[in-house]
Amino acid sequence: MSAEEPEPKSESQTSGCWQSIKSCNMMYQHLLDRSTPHVAVRWAVWLLVTALYFIRSFMLQGWHIVTYALGIYLLNLFIAFLTPKIDPAQSFDYDDDGPTLPLHANEEFRPFIRRLPEFKFWYSALRAVLVAMVCTCFDAFNIPVFWPILVMYFFILFTLTMKKQILHMIKYRYLPFTHGKTRYAGKPDAIGKPDDL
Numbered sequence: 001m002s003a004e005e006p007e008p009k010s011e012s013q014t015s016g017c018w019q020s021i022k023s024c025n026m027m028y029q030h031l032l033d034r035s036t037p038h039v040a041v042r043w044a045v046w047l048l049v050t051a052l053y054f055i056r057s058f059m060l061q062g063w064h065i066v067t068y069a070l071g072i073y074l075l076n077l078f079i080a081f082l083t084p085k086i087d088p089a090q091s092f093d094y095d096d097d098g099p100t101l102p103l104h105a106n107e108e109f110r111p112f113i114r115r116l117p118e119f120k121f122w123y124s125a126l127r128a129v130l131v132a133m134v135c136t137c138f139d140a141f142n143i144p145v146f147w148p149i150l151v152m153y154f155f156i157l158f159t160l161t162m163k164k165q166i167l168h169m170i171k172y173r174y175l176p177f178t179h180g181k182t183r184y185a186g187k188p189d190a191i192g193k194p195d196d197l
Helices: 011-035 039-060 064-082 118-135 147-171
Strands: none
Touching (some): 039 064, 039 118, 064 147
């Protein structure tokens, strides 16, 4: 062996490193799996992290481009969350009015399936805020801009995008939000009838 060649790592060191990475990934996935049913807690954590990001950005008086990019990315995620997985505007085998939700009992019921599920929406939004917070640690991302123009442009973009999405929802008659399972009232009990024995 020459002095220039590095010594090969022993197999136990390599496998030990991979085992620790694998165990960290398993713990991380376990935490994500356990957080899945706790929707309100997950979004509360997201709001807390987002508030910390905005406090940090306000205190540092900079990183407007990072905040603008974060806002555009979150808007993109929100639009994907509101949009159905199978876009009715892309279906060409319907009438001129397009497909609609069933109006009669004999029509097929198709539930609303999102393009971006709620958990993936939360997970992507949390990662985006954390990446933006890390970006505030580096001066390379603190590009000087006139921030009121970015704010104005963001609100114009938000308004136009949401208007388009709401018109799409009205045209194809879908509502991306539900309030739980629908409960139907049964037939009222007849009062005064004797019980069958």
